[in-house]
Amino acid sequence: MTATSQPYGTAPAVRPGTLGLPSATASRGVALIVAMLTAGIFAGQTLHHALPVGGRWEDRVRSCLGAEPLGPDLTRARAAQACAEGVNRILVIFEIGGIVVAIAGCLGLAIVAQRRVVRARRLRSGNEALVQRVWGLSAEAGLGRPPFVFVGDASQRDAFSFGLPGQYAMALPPGLAVRSRIAALFDPVVRHELAHIRHRDVMLGWSARAAGWLLVPLTAVPVVAMIASDQLDVLPRTLWRFAVLLTTVLFGAASIFRAREFEADLGSLRSPEQRAALVWLLERPARSDGRRSHPLRLHPSRDERVKVVLEPSRATQLGFADGFGIALLASLAMTSVTALLSDERALARWVLVGGPITVGVLFGVTMGLGLVRDALARRVEGRGGTELGPLLAGVLAGYALGQTASLAQVGSSSLTGFSPWWLALGAPIAALAATMITAAAADLLVDATFRLSRAGAVAVCLTLPAIVFASAMWVVQTITSYADLGGWSLTREALVTVLGTRVYAWTTVVIVTLVLALVVVGRGQRLYPHPVRTPRLAAILGVAAAAGAGAGATIVTFRATHGASLDAAESVQRFDAYTWVFALAGAAAVAALAVRYGRSGLAAGLAAGPIATALAECIFLGNNTRLGAPLTGAFSLLVLRSGFGLGAVVTLSVAVLYAAADVLSSSRAQPRRAVRRRSGALSAVVLALALSVVLAVTAIGIRETLSPLGMATVAARGLPSSGG
C-alpha cells in the first residue's frame, strides 16, 4: 500500500494506492472460471447420462446400491462406491472432458475473436506521428513492449485494447487519433488503455466476454441430450438452474469490466496533473454517448468514475452484488466439486474437504483480498469500518440460491436439494459468519500489512480468509451430512466426536499462530488515523485465560460436588458435556472480545477462543490425573483436539450474532463509544470469566439433552434420565 500526499480537488488529503494489493477483479475472474467449470462438469455429466454408457452406469449403480443400501453406516457407502468404481470412472472422464471443453473453449473463443478484430473492425495502422505519441506514453507508463497502434473507421467511437500477451494492440477512434497533439484529450485515454494492458486486463476482459458466448452451447448440450434421451421430467429443473448460472456469468462479467475500468483509471494516474486531466475529460460535456445505466453495462458512469478518481476507496468497497455473485459461484463450485470427487473412488477420500477447500480458496482470493483492500483504503483515508449489511445480505442470498441452483442438485426431488429443507440454511449462514469474521480480521490485517513486504501481506491476506472460509464450510458440510443421515441424534454425536479431527486441530493451531502474529507485527502501528479499537496481545491472552479458567474451574467444581461417574455410559455423557464446555469457553472469549473491541475483537477471538478451549482442556486433564486416572498421550491428544471443531461451530454462531448487531448498530449510525484501553481489557477479562462460567454450568446442566444416556442404562440404574 502506498500513498501520495498531494491533494486534488475535493479528494482526501492522503490518497490510498488501492492497487497495492492484487486486484479483487482479477480474483473475480477466478470466480468466473469456476462458473465455467461448473457448467462444464454438468454438460459432461448430462451428456454421459443421455448416451448408452449412461444407461449402463445407471444399471450398475442400481445393482450396487441394492447390494449395499445407504444408511448411517458410512462403510456401506464406501462398499457401494467400490462396486460402482468402473462405471463411475467413465462418468468422471465425461465430467473432466466438460471442464476441458469449457476452459479451452473460453480461451479459444477469446483468441479467435481478437485475431478477427483487425479485419472485422476495419482497423488501419496508425501513422508514424501517432505511433510515436503512443509509444512515448507507453514508455512513461513503464511498459516493456509498446502496443501496436491501429485507427478504426468513423464508426469507432471509443478506444479499446486487444491482442495476446506480448502482442498487445490499441485501437484508437479516428476522432481521437486526429487530435493526438491535444494532450489534455489524447493522453488520459491512451494512459487508461496502457493501464489495461499493464494490468493484463486484455485477456481477462475478452475471456469474460467469451464465457458469456460459450455458456449458450454448453447449455444447449445437456438440453439437447435430455430431449434426445427422453428425460423431459428433468428438463425444467435443469433449465432454471442454467438460467441462474448464465445470468450470474453475464452479470459477473459485466461487474468485472466495470471494476476494471475504475482500476485502469486509478492505475493510469501518476501525478495530480494527470488526475486533473482525466477528471476534466470525464466531466467534459459530450454528445449523447448512448450509455444508459443498467447492470450489464461494461463501463461505470462518468460520475462514478470521477468520484472514484477523487476518492479511490470508493472502488474498493464491497456491496450486495459482490457478496451475491461470489457466494453464488462459490456454492455452485462446492456442490459440483463434491459431486465430482464422490464419483471417483480414488478421489472420494477428499470428498469432505475438496468442496470446502475450493470455497475457501475462492472466498480467500475474492472476499478476503477485497475486504482487506477496503480496510486499507479506509484506514489511509482516515475513515471508519465499512458498512457490512449489504455485503452480508448478498453472501447469504447468493449462497442460498447457489446451492439450490447447483446443477449437481438437478437429481434432487426437493426444491432446495436438502431434506429436511432447513438443512439448506446451514451453509449460507456459515458463509455469512465467515464473511463477518474475515471483515473483522481485515482490521487486524491492516496494521500488519504496513510492516510486511507486499508478498508477505498478500500471502497473509489470502491465507487467513481462505482458512476461515474452508473451516466454516467443512464444519457445516460435516454437520449437514450427519443431520441428513440420522437427524439430531446423529448430529449431536458428530458435534462432539467427528469434528475433533487431527487435521482440524492443526488448522486451528495455524489460525491462532497467524492471528497472534498479526497482532504482534501490527503492534504500535499508527501511520494513519486509527479509528478502530484493536486489542493488544496481553488483552487477548488475558481474556483467553479467564474464559479457559472459568470453564475449567466449573468442570473441577462439578466433579468435586458430583463425584465419579457411575458407569461407562455416564462417563461418556460427562465427557461429551465437557467437550461442549471446552468449546463454549472459546465462545466466551470470542464474545467478550467482540463486545469490548468490536470487529477487531471478534477477529482476535480467532486466537483467544482456541487458547481458552485448550486451557479448559488442560485443566480437565490435570484434574482427571489428580483424581487418579492415567494420563496417556493418546487420551491427552483426544481431549486437546475434542473442543476445537465444536469450538468452530460456536465461534461461527457468535459471529452470526455479532453480524446482526453490527448491521443494526450501523443502521442506527450511533457514534462508537471511546473505550479506555486498560478498562476495556479488564472488563473483557471479567466478561469472559462470567460468560464462560455461565455457559459451562448450562452445558453441564443440560448434558442429558446434549448426550442422552441410553434408555437401557437408565432403566438398569433406576435413575431419572435428567439426573446429574
Added chain:
Amino acid sequence: MSDPALLSAEDERALTAELAWNAVSVTAPDELSIFEETAADYFADPQRSLSAARGDEAVGFGLELALVTPTVLAVAAAALHALGAIVSDAFKSEGQPVARRLIRRLFRLPDRDSHPAESAPPPLSVEQARHVRSAAYNRAVALGMSHPEAGVLADAIAGRLLVA
C-alpha cells in the same frame, strides 16, 4: 435532393463535401487531415459512419470520442436537400450544370466554371434561408449534437445563404 433531376448524384456529393469541408474547417479543423477518407466512408455507407460500431467496448476507455465530420456531412446534406426543395422549380428548366452553379453561388462557394454572362440566382428570402438553417439545425440535434453546437454548425453551413 428532393428533385432527382436538379443535381446529379456526383454533383450532390461534391456540393455536400464542399459545404462540409467549409464547416469542418470552422468547427473541427483537426479533422481536415482525414476529411477525404472520412467523406469517402460516409458516402459509401452513411448509416455506418453516423452510428457507433459498439455501444460499450470491452477493455475500452468508455467515452465516445467521435469524429465530427460524418455529422457535418449529414447536416450539409440536409441543408442541401432543404435548399433543393425551395429552388427546384426555379432552377429545373436551367439544366443540371447551371443549377449546380447557381446553388454554389447561393452558398457563396467559389466556382471556376461560372459563366460571366450567367444571371445571378434570385436571392433567397430571409424566411427561406431560415428554413434551410432550421433543417440543418434539426438534423444536427437529431444526430446527438448539443443545441449550441448544432447552432454553430447550422450557421457554418447555412449562414452563407443570408450574406448579401
